[in-house]
Each structure stands twice: as C-alpha cells, then as structure tokens.
Amino acid sequence: MDTTSETIIIKLSRKKMMLALLGSFLFVILGIWLVVKHQEIDSIFLKFPLAILIIGIISILFFGFLAIVIIKKLSTQSDGLIISSKGITDNSSGISAGFIPWTEITAITETSYAGQASVVIVMKNPEEFIASQKSSFKRKVMSANYKSFGAAVSISANSLQTTHKNLKQILVEKLTEYNRMNTI
Template sequence: MREPERIEIQLSKSKLTLLFLGSIMFVGLGVWYVISPPKVNISVFSNPTIVFIVGLASILFFGLVGFFIFKKLFDKSPGLVISAEGVFDNSSGVSVGFVPWTDIDEIKETKVLNQTFINLVVKNPQDYIDRQKSAFKRKSIQINYKSYGTVIGISANGLKIKFKELKALLDERFADFNRKSA
C-alpha cells in the first residue's frame, strides 16, 4: 500500500486581501467613534465613554488582526500541509506549526459568531502553548484553550479550499492514520 501524498494548501491572497480590507474598515470605524462619535438614539451608545471604549477596542483588535493578515499576504509558505506524519498549520497569525497525528485525539468543528473552525484536540495542549516564542501568540492560544478546549483552531477563510473540503480531507487522513496505527 502506498503512502498518501503530501497535500499543500496555499494561502488565498484574494481572501486575505478582503479580510485585510475588512479589518481596515473596522479600524476606520473605531477611529470615527473615538474622534467624532455619532449621535444615536440607542441608550448604550448615547454614553460617550462607552462609544470611546468601543472605538478604542475596535482600533486595537482589528488593527492587530489587520497586522497579522498583512504579514500573511507576503508569506510564501503553504497555509496548511497535510502529510502521513501530521498537519503543518501556517494558516493564521497564531498557528502552532507542526502537529503530528499521534498528538491528535479528535478533530471537531466549532462555530464562533458565524465563523466555523476545525479544532484539532491534542493530547498535550500545554506543550503547544509553551513552545510559542511570542507572548501574544501564547496568550491567544491559552484563550482558545480555555474557551474551546483546544489550542489549535484552523479556519478555511485564508486558505485556497472550502471549509467542507478541508474538514473532509483532515477527517479522512486522520482516519487513515488511526487505521494504520491500530
């Protein structure tokens, strides 16, 4: 029986460009809220302090998101590599790198605000947290772990593949690995 081929899924520059433009738009809205808050008849947004905080949060969050997307636009590496050994994740700003099939307990879907993620539930999540050099990445991965029970969440949003195809491919390769190692 021959080994399954290595599959490289490239980053989608067009999807990333749209995501980057969306983040810039939200940064712009945040700046507008901070500099010249709109007058609205919604009780929560009639408080200038709340409008300022929402604007500032928008600038910080979407500015950071935009920064990571911008970096990915110039990344020549594949977004995801699936091989007989495991999965190499380079799909986002907080990717963990190589995840061997032997570390994966389960592959599941999670939906967060109409955004679907493929979660790789690993046996040793703390190892993946500890190997992050950046404090920001480490903290982001810890938040993922506390919120969703996994340190690895993969989105097809920045990849040249549809979500269902990616999920089916990962499920198939994980099942192949489990059959061979049983």
C-alpha cells in the first residue's frame, strides 16, 4: 500500500467487535452462574466457595464493563484510526488516545501481552500526554501502560478492519515519511 501523503482511514470492524461482544456476554453469563452456584461447585481447581464467588463477581464486572464499551463503540460512527500528514487520530478502543501529532512520536514498536499484539506509540513527552487526558480513568490506564510497556499509547488491531502486521507497517511508513519530509 502506498502511504505517501494521503490520509488513511481504518474503519472499526463491526464483525470483530460483535464477536468480542458475544464473548463478553458469555463471560458475564458464566460469572452470574458462578455467583449463583458458588456453594455447589466442587472442582479440583476451585475448592473454596469464596474464591468461586470472587471470580464470578470479577467476571461480571470486567466483562460487563467491556460489553458496555463495545456497545458504545458500535453505536458511534467514528472511524477507528485516521492517519494523516499531521499525525494519528486513535478512536479504536474505549481508552483511545485521540490525536497524536507526528512531532510527538519518536518511534513505532510493538508489544505482546497475553497473546495480544499491539502497536506501541513511543512519544517524546508521555507524561505530558497522559496529564492532558480529560478522563481520570484514561490517565490511570495510560500511566499503567507507560509503567508496564514504556509507552502511554498502544493500539490493537482487534477492533479495526486491518491486521496487526499491516497496521504497524502503515504507521512505520508514515512516521518515516514524516521524518524524511521534516529533516530536509
């Protein structure tokens, strides 16, 4: 794909998001079942009813929250990722970074956590970017990402109409193009 100077729009993948929503609903249902039946479950892995109850509650809360985020994303008409000559606009997840100018990006790398690959946006001033976020939840998640992975922003292709490999390739090409155009 030629990425010179045109704006690239990567749409949200409704199919991927619907599958994630279905998975979230299944885990919420499993969590409800664990909460209701925690006294009756006898497993070699889960011997303690309190542990089963806690796992059920965590499953309901985490996957319920995830389902809400997915439903909100499905109801919006925004593009998942916009890559332009000015920078990247990330709307791909519940903790999307928003606009990141090329002037703030030093590198595009990748990481993998729990089998999920993400493109990592390495920034000049990640603490400033984190502090500029309006949502305290976003600030906390970005701070945790920064402490864990060395970058405040990571973008997964899980909700986008592209692959991880293609997403990384496009972002690296656009950053290289920007750097080449601005070092002349």
